[in-house]
Amino acid sequence: MIITSLNNEHIKEINKLKEKKYRDITNTFLIEGEHLIKEALLEGLVKELIAVDKLDFNYDGNITYVTSNVMKKLSSMESPPKIMAVVYKKEERETGNKVLILEDIQDPGNLGTIIRSSLAFGVDTLVLSPKTVDLYNPKVIRATKGMIFHLNIIVRDLEPFIESLKKEKYQIFGTKVDGGRDIRKVTIPSKYAIIMGNEGQGMSEKLSKLCDENIYIKISNQVESLNVAVASSIILYEVYNNESNQNR
Amino acid sequence: MIITSLNNEHIKEINKLKEKKYRDITNTFLIEGEHLIKEALLEGLVKELIAVDKLDFNYDGNITYVTSNVMKKLSSMESPPKIMAVVYKKEERETGNKVLILEDIQDPGNLGTIIRSSLAFGVDTLVLSPKTVDLYNPKVIRATKGMIFHLNIIVRDLEPFIESLKKEKYQIFGTKVDGGRDIRKVTIPSKYAIIMGNEGQGMSEKLSKLCDENIYIKISNQVESLNVAVASSIILYEVYNNESNQNR
Structure with missing residues (x-):
């Protein structure tokens, strides 16, 4: 299924992550573009992908397919990416030396x-x-x-x-x-x-x-x-x- | 005299300097804020100041006084400065070592x-x-x-x-x-x-x-x-x- 509506509840939830308040409540944030997503995958931090097209890399987690129009709403960039992700904030480690x-x-x-x-x-x-x-x-x-x-x-x-x-x-x-x-x-x-x-x-x-x-x-x-x-x-x-x- | 109109010819001329084409034709460009202006004055590059208030430093060149509204039109910033300048591009010197x-x-x-x-x-x-x-x-x-x-x-x-x-x-x-x-x-x-x-x-x-x-x-x-x-x-x-x- 491809989400086409800007008023879809799930899209509205994701869009809230543009605000610091919601990032703090959910402990997640939004990232845009394949390069960042691949770095997040290396650390196991991806909660959900949002994509316009079929992926050209391996991924077996949650994916939400959307239209370019929906992507444009979620993106912070003038030219929206083909792929975004909701990712978890990294857990704090002990302070190093x-x-x-x-x-x-x-x-x-x-x-x-x-x-x-x-x-x-x-x-x-x-x-x-x-x-x-x-x-x-x-x-x-x-x-x-x-x-x-x-x-x-x-x-x-x-x-x-x-x-x-x-x-x-x-x-x-x-x-x-x-x-x-x-x-x-x-x-x-x-x-x-x-x-x-x-x-x-x-x-x-x-x-x-x-x-x-x-x-x-x-x-x-x-x-x-x-x-x-x-x-x-x-x-x-x-x-x-x-x-x-x-x-x- | 304080220029209040966005349609003033002189203001329209200055505003054109937002475009590279006009900067190239006139060999001048716009700068915003006192710090930059003082650095330009050190090199004798200021053609004209555009100010909202009376200056609190010495300057005996051309000044155009404008309203905050006009300044807002000329500025590239969300919070417009109190002072801007039209400055000359620096002349090329011989290539150093x-x-x-x-x-x-x-x-x-x-x-x-x-x-x-x-x-x-x-x-x-x-x-x-x-x-x-x-x-x-x-x-x-x-x-x-x-x-x-x-x-x-x-x-x-x-x-x-x-x-x-x-x-x-x-x-x-x-x-x-x-x-x-x-x-x-x-x-x-x-x-x-x-x-x-x-x-x-x-x-x-x-x-x-x-x-x-x-x-x-x-x-x-x-x-x-x-x-x-x-x-x-x-x-x-x-x-x-x-x-x-x-x-x-």
């Missing part, structure tokens, strides 16, 4: 890009402040290129969370545009957390006080700062290479 | 971020293929954080341009997701050009053939590739630090 903390990042593209780089450079756990842009925003998900399904990502009140890490002997690194030590000259221990601040304001004073050390990236004095996703990625890249050198 | 080449980058945020990082890490000249997203797209300009006014950026057909660089003894580095040499192990000479490929396809075969060497960034095998603005920035960061070490 390599932690990246984001304080109030606002741009969905930045968050998605940081998720992609975090996995590329061996971060175990990504921690988001409650005011960070919603992780399940379609633009965030697209920018992760599917890496959202493979990384342990948690939302926490940052002050008490960092306090608890300190008790467990994590070394806490803050980031500042100037001040602190050049990232190339810092030795990162095996248990660490790195804090990246908001796009406009940088890291807050209250978190700054909790840091053992501040680090920065040397740039030309013509430029005030780097994009936060770029700065995060360069720091993670340095730490990752630092570790590989030590392990040799 | 440190060149970054972008092949068909499509995402405005990526291009803007690469411009910001290029200036942060000492690139002299940024070269865009004709199919790259338009440099004067408002989203590109915003993502540059005003750095668009300080960098030499040119548009060229890449094959003949790279051929000409080779004749002038530039070393040409291609970038590939795998294959080539780890960027940390490459010594970059004083005259170089680095090519970054398109978001989806990477660097094309035809440009690949022109490269003296391919470089890559080591990442976890869980991840296929980095975001192109991140990859560009990490490579430029390495080259920049490489050079500072050599100069010590």
Whole structure:
């Protein structure tokens, strides 16, 4: 059966997942396009597929077939995909030893890009402040290129969370545009957390006080700062290479 | 005098700058918000300001005062700014020794971020293929954080341009997701050009053939590739630090 009506009850339920409220209640969210779906399938997170055409890959779960018109209603994109999915949010795992903390990042593209780089450079756990842009925003998900399904990502009140890490002997690194030590000259221990601040304001004073050390990236004095996703990625890249050198 | 009418001829002329065609004919483009305007003023590129309120900084050029309603028409943003400007495109300078080449980058945020990082890490000249997203797209300009006014950026057909660089003894580095040499192990000479490929396809075969060497960034095998603005920035960061070490 192909659902043709925009007023179909099942379609209306799925469409509600565009709102954060319903994503939180159901613990599920929507993804669009085959690439993301294949990444979600790898982790067993697909609840249901919504497709316009017959699948050209193996899948033995629930499928709802719909018309292009229905797909257009469900999609967040100007050119709707041929396939979407309702997927479960990944369950939280225990916090690993390599932690990246984001304080109030606002741009969905930045968050998605940081998720992609975090996995590329061996971060175990990504921690988001409650005011960070919603992780399940379609633009965030697209920018992760599917890496959202493979990384342990948690939302926490940052002050008490960092306090608890300190008790467990994590070394806490803050980031500042100037001040602190050049990232190339810092030795990162095996248990660490790195804090990246908001796009406009940088890291807050209250978190700054909790840091053992501040680090920065040397740039030309013509430029005030780097994009936060770029700065995060360069720091993670340095730490990752630092570790590989030590392990040799 | 405050212009209140959306049909005012001068406002209609300015509004045309939303289209690439008119930006090309007049050699000017629109920018929004005080931060960008201050960066443009530093380079003497402001042709005319458009403001809702009296200025709180020194400026003795042309100003057109408008109502919020007119500003809303001219702005590309959901919350229109209090001030906009018509600015001249920067004149091309001679190609420097440190060149970054972008092949068909499509995402405005990526291009803007690469411009910001290029200036942060000492690139002299940024070269865009004709199919790259338009440099004067408002989203590109915003993502540059005003750095668009300080960098030499040119548009060229890449094959003949790279051929000409080779004749002038530039070393040409291609970038590939795998294959080539780890960027940390490459010594970059004083005259170089680095090519970054398109978001989806990477660097094309035809440009690949022109490269003296391919470089890559080591990442976890869980991840296929980095975001192109991140990859560009990490490579430029390495080259920049490489050079500072050599100069010590």
